Amino acid sequence: MAIFFLCALFLILQKPLVAASSNMNMEKAMAASLVNADIGSHRAVELLYNVFVEVTKYECQRSQDNGNQDVCSAWTAVNLIEALELQKINCDDEPKSEVCKEARKLLGGEPKHDEVVEQLFALGKNVPSQDFPALNAIRDSVIGYVCQKEPTECEGLR
Numbered sequence: 001m002a003i004f005f006l007c008a009l010f011l012i013l014q015k016p017l018v019a020a021s022s023n024m025n026m027e028k029a030m031a032a033s034l035v036n037a038d039i040g041s042h043r044a045v046e047l048l049y050n051v052f053v054e055v056t057k058y059e060c061q062r063s064q065d066n067g068n069q070d071v072c073s074a075w076t077a078v079n080l081i082e083a084l085e086l087q088k089i090n091c092d093d094e095p096k097s098e099v100c101k102e103a104r105k106l107l108g109g110e111p112k113h114d115e116v117v118e119q120l121f122a123l124g125k126n127v128p129s130q131d132f133p134a135l136n137a138i139r140d141s142v143i144g145y146v147c148q149k150e151p152t153e154c155e156g157l158r
Contacts, residue, residue, distance in 0.1 A: 044146040044153055049082055051142055074126035081120045091116050
């Protein structure tokens with residue numbers, strides 16, 4: 001499975017951001033960190049995704065308390081892109097899927113699939129950059145745990 005985004009914009013590595021300065025388009029560069037994870041364990045990719053779903057819940061609760069919904073929307077957008085890819089959903093083909101309904105509710109209107117992804121991607125860029133070091137630490141800890149439990153799956157994750 002090719003992971004289009006997998007939170008690589010934020011949570012994961014700054015390495016893809018370096019690659020973005022080359023000829024690769026930004027989305028592909030950002031996805032590079034966990035495209036390789038698919039070589040390893042699908043369980044590991046799911047674990048990483050689920051950890052960041054919980055981070056999103058936490059950030060949305062904080063956003064509600066401080067009145068800054070932009071951060072919640074950004075995290076939600078990141079996870080929606082991820083869900084679309086992990087579940088292999090195209091909103092043009094499956095407009096009634098829960099993920100597509102949630103994405104279109106967040107974005108407003110009825111954008112086509114490519115527009116959904118593009119708009120979610122733009123919205124996801126609002127995850128605060130000062131969070132990157134902590135998010136990378138979370139990512140590294142989850143990968144370290146997986147590598148301890150499944151050493152043969154580790155290579156594609158690092």
